[in-house]
Amino acid sequence: MSFESLNLDPAILQALTASGYTEPTPVQARAIPEAIAGHDLMVSAPTGTGKTAVFVLPALQRLAQPSAKPGRGPRMLVLTPTRELALQVTTAVEKYSKFMPRVRTGTVLGGMPYPKQRRLLESPLDILVATPGRLIDFIDQGKVDFSRLELLVLDEADRMLDMGFIKPVERIAGATPAARQTMLFSATLDGGIATLAKRLLKQPKLIEVEATQANHDNIEQRLHYVDDGSHKHRLLDHLLRDVEIDQAIVFTATKRGADRLAGKLSDNGHAAAALHGNMNQSQRNRTLAKVRSGDVRVLVATDVAARGIDVLSITHVINYDLPKVAEDYVHRIGRTGRAGASGIAISFAAPDEAHQLKQIERYTGQQIDRHVVAGMEPKPQSRHGAPGGERKRYGEQGKPRSSNNGNTRWGGGKSYGGNGGRQSRDFGDRSRGRG
DSSP: OOGGGGTOOHHHHHHHHHTTOOSOOHHHHHHHHHHHTTOOEEEEOOTTSOHHHHHHHHHHHHHTSOOSSOSSSOSEEEEOSSHHHHHHHHHHHHHHTTTOTTOOEEEEOTTSOHHHHHHHHHSOOSEEEEOHHHHHHHHHTTOOOOTTOOEEEETTHHHHHHTTOHHHHHHHHHTSOTTOEEEEEOSOOSTHHHHHHHHHOSSOEEEEOOOOOOOOTTEEEEEEEOSSHHHHHHHHHHHHTOTTOSEEEEEOSSHHHHHHHHHHHHHTTOOEEEEOTTSOHHHHHHHHHHHHHTSOSEEEEOHHHHTTOOOTTEEEEEESSOOSSHHHHHHHHTTSSGGGOOEEEEEEEOGGGHHHHHHHHHHHTSOOEEEEOTTOOOOGGGGTTSOOOOEEEOOTTSOOEEOTTSOEEOOOOOOOOSSSSOOOGGGOOOOOOOO
16 A cells, blocks of 8 residues: 555645655555545554554644635644654654644643743644643633634543543543544553543544564563662662663653752763753754763663664663553663664662553563662562562672572572673673674
């Protein structure tokens, strides 16, 4: 199938060609015709399969024709859980509408000045991309006109559910015309998402595309239980002093957390920098240039900011905070082991992250090997509620010791100091091909 066979407007096809796209992905091939036909959709597809185009292209096809209703309000509303994702969607809209100069797009986001966004909502608009909290603020002020709205998109609805945005989402949907078309995208389509869909969608078409699991056979995966934030930071500082690490990406849950952690690591003597969605493009480019030149050894990043990073010298990925969505774990660890090289992915699991750990292991279909660093063992309660598994403790030679009962166990051994020498053998030996 080609994009031409979807009978898209010539201006859209021109933009797709200019972007180097010739054939739709499986989810695009299944969902775009249904969306153009006007059906409500429930779509589950992995990140990286082009799901943004599933709602943007049909919307642009619709916008190629003038609205039947007068007014200035948006004809399409996209709700996203985070500012980073909203900006990502806006960029996609601008790319696909490159040859449609009359299409006007705007974003309403938290953490940005109100006056500029207020002026945006008072101007003629076709596509509005927004985060729920800030949009509710403007609805309360009477600044949003949904009288022309034809299409509502709930992107990453499962994340909005996890972040407590469902009530605001339902309130926003209630302010839009009942005759609208609605599309919902989520990693899972059961539980709370199914309940939400029943309330907001009308006889939706269900489209599910299975994730193509990457084997990541060249990436060794390890798990460390941690007691709290202090324990986590001490362990991270210890591990980062291993001379086997060429460069590492450390993932945090929030932008503020990335800045704070990068600052602490820098204070401790690590060449660290943060990368997140609050940085402008020039700041991002400078940081990535320092990573590629080797001036930054430890990049502390959020999920969305790190997507698309392809640096062959990344030998380790460390999940300082476990991701909320299991699929993101696979994308995170894939930042190492590039081009056939081997890599190591290390995850920390705090007591309140047991559920996320179970989701990750269920999603990947494998249990992550448990490890401990001698002298930095977690308290027993830190492992409550988490799946079991052998914990590997490395001794003085990094080898297992024989116990009295004849079974093999990992001895208590020593870890090495923070004076720049080799650290705990917890990292082991590895082949570091460059592929």
